[in-house]
Amino acid sequence: MKKIKQAFVSVLLTLMLSGCGSLSVPEFSDMSTRYTEVLEQYQINMIFQNIVRAANSRPLSFLDIPNINGSGNVSYTPSVSPLFNGGAIPANALGSNIVGGLASISPTLGLSLGKTVNFSQASLDNSVFWKGFLTTLPAETLSFYIHNHIAPELFYSLVLDEIKIQDVDGIVRTYINNPLHETHSEFQRQMYQLIRNGLAPKYAISSVKIGGVVSEARLQQMYGAKYRDVITKDGLTLVQIGAESQKRFQIVSTDPGVKFCLKNNLYVNFEQGITRNDYCQVAPITEDDIQDPSKKGERLYIKTRSTSNIYAYLGDIVNAQLQSTPYLVSVPPVGMENNPEVLGSPKYAVLLVQENIKTARPFAYVDDQLSGNSYLIPHKDSGYSRRTIQILSEFQTLQKIPGSVSPSPAILIR
16 A cells, blocks of 8 residues: 555656646747737738728828847746645655645646737838838839739839820820729720830930030030030030031930830830930920920820829729729739729739628738728738738838938837
8 A cells, every 4th residue: 555655646746747848948939930920910900001091081100110029938836735634654655754644646837938028119200201201203113113023004003193195286185093083994094005015114314405406616616626525524425417418416415214115106205316215205204394285296294103192092992992882993914904804803903902891810900990990901812902012011111211210219018
């Protein structure tokens, strides 16, 4: 009997201690991965929440988490709580003579598990951030997105704000990229035509005429006998115009940079005289230029957006989907835009949003307290929605220049 009790105690102690050894301490990589996942969902939801704000004509607000400090620990304290009654327990069993018999032994484990996370939230609501946020996206930035993995139909739907075309009679027609505007369907038709003709931001050297056409004698009078050396020294170019017998010249200033180009010359403002430059426009065409009745012939004016304008556009897309007569903005591939089977298809939706619907694990979810509605982007079968959020996130990150993010710590949250 004594040996049985002694063996029983030994087995319980062994089981208890082996159970302690089976506890796993959280790995750094696991904790870091979890923090990253939380931050990713936070950023996605913040972008989506601002799209909802734009849809409801409310001010946008941006917060950033510049840094995170975290720690984790697991500690345990094993103990045994025996309960005695009856006769004596021999000394050779538990080390001393105890009056009373062993009724039970209750092994206990004191477990302490803790994780501490400190992070700061910095507001981006300052003039440095908003100046870039409201500035039209330059062609240099847009050129980064002309790749095969980004559908051009989606890209230009996001970044083009309007297209103006002046016909041969000088009449100007304006097409607005807004699903709530009456010219939106015609805008999409014009956009697809430009894509077919290779519209793309490319590196080109634009030429700007300086003054009028002058004779060689006039150049010698202005710059001396070595007029060519003087003109080229100032970074200008001298272009001969007309026959050799009647030399006349045009002084030209060249401006290298990224500009929108077309593969086919459809508009007279894509200069063909001094330099062709893949039909890149020689000088930016302004609204005043295109509305000048003295300048006849087809002329093209393209207005691109700022990051702020893209939020407003996506807000209009949300409103178009959720109005009494829903209108889904879809951008199928070139050649399929007139196919009735894909028109309005969620497969090519720029942004697919559902209101007051519960679903497991959406891609983005916002419970908007001010409007009293909830909004979500499905994780599956949502068209280009995830790509749209990705592009918008990158445009927004480009605005985080030095001075736009508050120095840490800003608001410390534990």
